[in-house]
Amino acid sequence: MLRPINVLVVDDSALMRRIIARLLGMQAGIKVIDTAVSGEEAIKKVHALHPDVVTMDVEMPGLNGVQTVSRLMKECPVPVVMLSAHTTEGARVTMEALAAGAVEFVPKPQKTGGTEQMVAELARKIRVARRASVKKCFAAPVEPRSTQARFRKTGPASAKDTSAHGSTPASTSADGQTGSADVSTAATTRSASKITGKPAVNIPSKAARSNSAAAYPTPPIASRPTAVRTTAGFKKISAGQTELVVIGSSTGGPAALQMLLPALPGDLPCGVVIVQHIPVGFSGPMAEHLNRKCKLEVKHAEQGDRVMPGLVLVAPAGYDLTFRKYAGRLTVALDKGNKPVPPGGFRPSVDVVMNSAADVVGGRTLGVLLTGMGRDGARGMLSIRQRGGRTIAQDESTSVVYGMPKAAADLGAAEKILPLHGIAEEIVRLV
Incomplete structure (x- = not known):
């Protein structure tokens, strides 16, 4: 039997952390091993727990999603799937997060009742991200x-x-x-x-x-x-x-x-x-x-x-x-x-x-x-x-x-x- 994918959920909202962790835990082959409330806490827990994949909100106080991804790629590279707001600013920041090293992203639901669908999409992209070779890509020079x-x-x-x-x-x-x-x-x-x-x-x-x-x-x-x-x-x-x-x-x-x-x-x-x-x-x-x-x-x-x-x-x-x-x-x-x-x-x-x-x-x-x-x-x-x-x-x-x-x-x-x-x-x- 294959080992489940160990996931760290990062979100500054206590409600979203609980919902995402609970719904992801119901997905086959995925195990939420912990949650983090901030970018700083996420970096510490990645060092300590070595998750297979991290899910992360783009918009967080303090060290935001882009800054956190940048730090993770330098200190302890790990596949990251971002949760992005469906707004112009949210999309812009998501592009920056992808440039910084995030593997994938999932838009947040635009209407009530879309959370379960979002988490199902998140689970699919977690399975893809688990197979990602993050270290390889970012070793390449930007401009030959x-x-x-x-x-x-x-x-x-x-x-x-x-x-x-x-x-x-x-x-x-x-x-x-x-x-x-x-x-x-x-x-x-x-x-x-x-x-x-x-x-x-x-x-x-x-x-x-x-x-x-x-x-x-x-x-x-x-x-x-x-x-x-x-x-x-x-x-x-x-x-x-x-x-x-x-x-x-x-x-x-x-x-x-x-x-x-x-x-x-x-x-x-x-x-x-x-x-x-x-x-x-x-x-x-x-x-x-x-x-x-x-x-x-x-x-x-x-x-x-x-x-x-x-x-x-x-x-x-x-x-x-x-x-x-x-x-x-x-x-x-x-x-x-x-x-x-x-x-x-x-x-x-x-x-x-x-x-x-x-x-x-x-x-x-x-x-x-x-x-x-x-x-x-x-x-x-x-x-x-x-x-x-x-x-x-x-x-x-x-x-x-x-x-x-x-x-x-x-x-x-x-x-x-x-x-x-x-x-x-x-x-x-x-x-």
Whole structure:
């Protein structure tokens, strides 16, 4: 019989400590060994009791959740699952906690009677966190020197408007009534040749990007091209032909993205789409958090947004994201779906996004799979590779959970398997 997962519950509310401890104790395979009322007490009890997993409220007086996680990762690393308020501030602090080393988080219930459902979700994520390799992930350097050295040679860091940091650029409606901009004339020319040795590309300015959805509405589905599947082996496109990078991640993903994306140059000559498994209401704050840290522009994707060089689109939680191509312009389409997500499924799904990229963009796609539980993305990545695209999977030594990248490797979908701190340089080399 397997040993139960020993859990320390940390919350400054006596009522919440009792409720969470009691309900978790009713979950199969989980044992609450103690509780703590503050960050300071939590650190002491982790040292003394060595729990398998810690659940922690984000907002606590004194040493708050983020500060406590930071201390734990330095002194006695342990998988931490955060309890997050469903507010703008709560989401922002949750992103900071994930960056500090927390493995997962669960939103607190927004209405009365949701506590049992929250604890059931908490139990599921505790089981995932138990398998997390916290020490491995945070041993990796944030920015590989070689990639940063290449970037520094280019001069100005980015065309991002530094005065707007912390806010997601507004996207005009797809009907075009808010006006449009001539992207070609509004574009800021920034050369990628100093990084990659390839021809220069025009990277649209922030103003041009924000108006792109209005200027170029989403085309009809019938305009989607049909790609031809490669049947004899895996053909490869040459470096410098990439139009789209799709990055998928799950457990440990927010922290991994905060290592990977800041290491990419602001004049990356292709668009990037991020697919992170995350609860509804938190993908927007994650995009804002990444935007503050990156040279690239990071935006929460909206219907009809263009995929363009220098721009990262984050797939919204609760929506399927697919691609449309019309008159040479690649855009994203969002769909909430008319059926619930099946057990074990996700919305957005990495497989759905990568399969769509393979269908629409074909071999000009680069697929990347980062840390995460399960198999989502493996088949989508195989589709990309079969159409001649390039593929990279994060290795086991730097993955918090070596599930999704392992599934891709086992399927033969991963062309390269690299440590997290080597992926940015490989992306720059391939695009």
